[in-house]
Amino acid sequence: MRALAIVVAIAIVALASAASAETFVWYFGVGNGDFTDSPPVFTGGMDPGGDITDGYWSISIHDDGWPLDPVERYAYIWDNFYAPNYTPGTPGFWKGYFDTEHGLPAMNDLFIDDVTNGGTMIGICTIEIQVQDLNNNEVLDEGEFCEGSLTGLVIIIREGTGAYDGMCGTGNYFGSYVKDCPDTYETWNFGMYLWLDDCSTPVQETTWGAIKALYQ
Numbered sequence: 001m002r003a004l005a006i007v008v009a010i011a012i013v014a015l016a017s018a019a020s021a022e023t024f025v026w027y028f029g030v031g032n033g034d035f036t037d038s039p040p041v042f043t044g045g046m047d048p049g050g051d052i053t054d055g056y057w058s059i060s061i062h063d064d065g066w067p068l069d070p071v072e073r074y075a076y077i078w079d080n081f082y083a084p085n086y087t088p089g090t091p092g093f094w095k096g097y098f099d100t101e102h103g104l105p106a107m108n109d110l111f112i113d114d115v116t117n118g119g120t121m122i123g124i125c126t127i128e129i130q131v132q133d134l135n136n137n138e139v140l141d142e143g144e145f146c147e148g149s150l151t152g153l154v155i156i157i158r159e160g161t162g163a164y165d166g167m168c169g170t171g172n173y174f175g176s177y178v179k180d181c182p183d184t185y186e187t188w189n190f191g192m193y194l195w196l197d198d199c200s201t202p203v204q205e206t207t208w209g210a211i212k213a214l215y216q
Contacts, residue, residue: 023167025114026193027052029175034185035077036070039063042188046116050191054115057192059125061098062106074184078140082131091132094140098127110154119162121194126152129177146181150174150188158199166200 031044040061046052067073080103082096100107107124114120130149135141154171156164175190 021198022169023196024194025052025196026050026191027055027057027112028189028191029057029173030187030189031057032185032187033059035061036073036184038066038068038073042186044188047189052112052114052116056111056113056115058109058111059127060109060111061127062104062108064105070184078145082129082140086133086138088136088138090136091134092136092138093133094131096127096129096131098129108152110156114163117163119164120160121156121164121167122159123154123156125154125173128152143181145179147176147178150177150190154192154194156194156196164196166198167196168199169194169196171195 027050028047029044030047031042033040033042040063041058042060043056043058046055046057067076077096081098082094085095085097087093087095098104098108108127110121110123110125112121112123128151131140131145132148133140134144151174152172154173156167156169156171158166158168160167171192171194173190173192175188177186177188179186
C-alpha cells in the first residue's frame with residue numbers, strides 16, 4: 001500500500017501548497033546502474049536544460065533476499081517483479097514495479113546534490129519499468145528487454161541542506177532505459193519534476209506530517 005499512500009500524500013501536499021509559496025524544481029538526469037549489483041544503485045549527473053544543470057543524483061534499491069549469483073538474480077527479478085504484470089495490447093507489455101507494495105522491504109532511496117543552486121535533497125521514490133512484448137507472444141524473447149520506459153513517484157523529506165534546508169514535497173520522473181544486451185548494465189535518461197514547500201513553517205506542518213509518516 002506504500003505506493004498508493006504516496007499518491008494520497010501528493011494530493012495532500014497539493015492542497016496545502018495552495019495556501020503557501022510553492023517552489024518548482026526540475027532537472028534532466030542521465031546515469032547508469034545494474035540490477036545484478038548488490039545493492040543496485042543507479043547514479044549520474046544532470047544534463048543541461050533544467051533548473052539544476054550541475055550536480056549528482058542516486059537511486060538505491062533495497063534488495064534484501066535477492067539471489068547474489070547474477071544469473072539467478074536476473075531470473076528472480078523477472079519472475080517476481082515483471083512476469084506477473086502483463087498487459088495485452090499492440091504490442092503487449094510487462095511492467096516491473098519496484099516498491100513496497102510489490103515486494104521490496106523498503107522504498108528506494110533518492111539523493112540529489114544540487115551544485116547549481118547549492119543544496120542537497122533526500123527522499124524516496126517508486127520505480128516502474130515497462131518492457132514491450134514486440135511479437136505479442138507473452139514470452140520474453142531475446143532483444144525485448146534491451147530498452148523501454150521508466151517512471152516513478154517521489155517524496156522529498158525535510159532533511160535537505162543549503163537551498164533545500166527545511167524543504168519537503170513531492171514529485172515524479174519519467175524517461176527511458178537502454179542496455180547493450182546481453183549486458184545487464186543500464187543507462188537511464190529521465191526528467192525529474194519536484195514541487196517543494198518550506199516545511200519548517202507552522203502552516204506546512206500538515207504537509208510535513210503526511211510526508212514524514214510515509215518516509216518512516
